Amino acid sequence: MKARNKFRKRSEFLYPHRVIKNNHLSRRDLRIIKDNISLNMTVIRLIVAILLMLVAFGMFLMMNLRTGWRQIEVYGVTSVVAHASSLLFYLASIILMSVSYFVKKEKTLINLNRIAGLILYLGVALQMLFGMYADCQMGFTTQSESLSASIIFLAALLVIQPAYWTEALILDLATTISTIGLSVYCSATMSMTSLHYYIIISLAFPLCAYFIITLLFYAECQNYKEAVENERLTNKAYYDDLTHCKNRHALKMFLDENVKEWEASDDLNLLIAMFDIDNFKDYNDQFSHLAGDYCLKTIADAIRKAFPSPNLDFFRYGGEEFILFFELDNPMYARRFLEKARTAVEELNIDSPKGAPKKMVTISIGGSLIKNIDKFDFEKEIALVDKYLYQAKGSGKDVSCLDGNLI
Secondary structure: OHHHHHHHHHOHHHOHHHHHHHOOOOHHHHHHHHHHHHHHHHHHHHHHHHHHHHHHHHHHHHHHHHOOOOHHHHHOHHHHHHHHHHHHHHHHHHHHHHHHOOOOOHHHHHHHHHHHHHHHHHHHHHHHHHHHHHHHHHOOEOHHHHHHHHHHHHHHHHHHOOOOOHHHHHHHHHHHHHHHHHHHHHHHHOOOEOOHHHHHHHHHHHHHHHHHHHHHHHHHHHHHHHHHHHHHHHHHHHEOOOOOOEOHHHHHHHHHHHHHHHHHOOOOOEEEEEEEEOOHHHHHHHHOHHHHHHHHHHHHHHHHHHOOOOOEEEEEEEOOEEEEEEEOOOHHHHHHHHHHHHHHHHOOOOEOOOOOOOOEOOEEEEEEEEOOOOOOOHHHHHHHHHHHHHHHHHOOOOOEEEOOEEO
């Protein structure tokens, strides 16, 4: 029993549904993993497409040389059209995959690779049908051999191919139906002698496809799981769990990355602002700390919504205090930015505690506009911003103060 369980555990990567279940993957996770696989399959598909095109072209030459360049007379117009079509499918697949290397937009790149994969698979199916049709025309098989080949082909395509690869499954069904139809027609209308090599092809191709895709799927699941875990650890280290703002550790990293650039800039308009929630202690005492947590989160979300621009860097400094950094294109926007932040919170209409100046929760903001600077001293700057914040609170709260001037 132990040996069987051990073998099952080691071989579970061959069963995509178990991998999905064991890794607790959602539909969104699966979509991301499929997109990554589609990109990873590009090189493999490109090599396969080139090899198959060479094989198809070699068969075309061989058939013509064997018949003295009378392929149409021997095999019929349909066989030539089918052969030419398979070559065109391979060529189209190669062109699409080659073009995808120059595409920068990821979504377009993924779609191009998927289309190329579908075209490649259609080319394989068409070449398979062409080979069977050509042999049937020559009368190489018996009825029982044709039917047995069709059954094996059906089993190989439906059982071996992984169901999660939807595009391939659809083509499997189409190819299977076409092959059975062709085999039954040939069995009923002519005497045949052998289709054994088609049995080998019908087993080998989907088996190879299955193992390649399954191994890629398993590997991508492990990479995705590791990436998600790394992202979780990063978020835990750099982001506040409650408000999803960056924390003080992230603030230190942010300053280390940007201070030199600020000091070297000849056109710096950096607005540093600090705000805290007015009467927040009274809010917690009256409505509970759970309500206070909701209030903090809602206000943080409102600030992010008000400033979707990447020019905003938003940190929770401690308790109900938050720090904002804006890199402004025009210093005249500083007053407008502070007021926009203040009114964004006011417009939430969160009920304020009894005794507060207004009926809704408000914030007070202090801001300092830094222009060209030779030496950036964060402690000095934050002390100045803190002073302006207390000036705003001392003037009646729900006020913005920029460089000592009330707005």
